[in-house]
């Protein structure tokens with residue numbers, strides 16, 4: 098295929114030549130005699146001509162199948178160049194913005210007169226890879242620093258949140274890999290071990306050991322790292338930490354020697370994928386499988402809070418992982434016990450304005466509650482789910498939404514932070530409070546009343562007008 102570059106700048110011409118020559122036959126057209134001479138001498142196929150005349154393009158043998166690239170440096174009139182190209186029969190026309198006005202404005206200006214011309218901006222074309230490259234070296238710097246800091250310690254603790262989920266365990270494995278440690282010199286620990294069935298199955302299938310740690314044994318470790326969690330989570334039990342890597346909203350009130358907290362990432366494993374890539378670490382199939390599963394499950398397979406970096410990490414890990422194993426781990430999610438709570442929620446729950454709210458009463462384990470909340474979020478007409486239940490006299494509440502409405506974390510903080518713990522992201526949040534504290538604040542409610550109360554709070558929250566925030570879809574009936 099033939100390509101005609103209509104340009105003014107030597108650098109742009111040389112770059113286009115470098116990029117396009119292997120696959121295209123490239124001819125260059127310029128309106129400066131001296132530039133033409135210079136390029137010609139260095140072997141570029143170049144012609145000199147008046148770019149505002151149709152004849153110039155006819156002479157250049159322009160056909161409808163020729164791809165024409167017109168440089169836009171913002172200083173010359175584009176229209177006076179594009180019109181003769183069209184008149185000469187050019188149809189495949191691209192404008193390449195090089196330091197011209199913002200691409201979208203330039204494009205809008207062109208569109209009215211030349212609707213079939215495509216606008217490409219140089220900074221958009223090269224920006225992504227360049228930013229990735231530069232941030233990778235920043236990450237490398239950071240990783241090498243903490244690698245050095247941890248290198249001389251005898252025993253390291255990688256602390257996970259209670260009832261570790263796939264992201265916590267996978268992040269633990271990844272960090273251990275980065276610290277070049279084994280399971281005896283870098284222990285994965287949690288104050289409360291793994292209980293959810295699919296998490297247990299993951300731990301078994303990938304042979305991940307999470308030790309139960311007592312707060313008073315923390316001093317036995319020379320260095321402590323936290324992944325997928327920050328110190329405030331442990332409510333003052335843990336006052337010293339060397340490294341924190343997490344994707345939950347940053348919490349004030351603690352200091353760590355190294356910190357990498359990125360709340361706009363869908364999982365901690367995404368952050369750690371970048372750490373591993375930055376230092377060119379070898380990633381075992383086991384670690385890759387754990388991390389891939391973690392990204393999938395923390396983002397509900399890209400249904401919530403996922404962005405370009407998560408997709409990027411996912412496609413990087415995919416060929417390194419064992420996808421069949423992941424399918425098996427996921428199968429463990431549905432159990433008879435859990436279905437029982439799904440049915441309870443169906444019987445007692447209420448759906449209003451695309452908000453599904455259910456109080457499932459007494460539950461022996463906490464994981465039934467988020468499970469049911471995730472389950473109902475799959476329904477076509479549901480944009481928010483709020484599921485509450487009682488575990489050991491505590492009222493536990495899981496809140497989920499599809500991620501483009503108001504912030505779930507804000508909802509729980511607004512109503513429950515003063516009587517318990519409440520927090521989370523835009524798309525998933527949790528509150529836990531003593532049942533009596535809830536009743537003191539909202540009245541002595543039981544069963545259906547309690548359900549109605551929580552639904553009222555949610556609708557009240559969703560109807561609030563928040564300046565600067567986009568109108569929410571969830572409140573549309």
Ligand SMILES: [Mn+2]
Pocket residue numbers: 264265325344363364365395
């Ligand atoms: Mn996570």
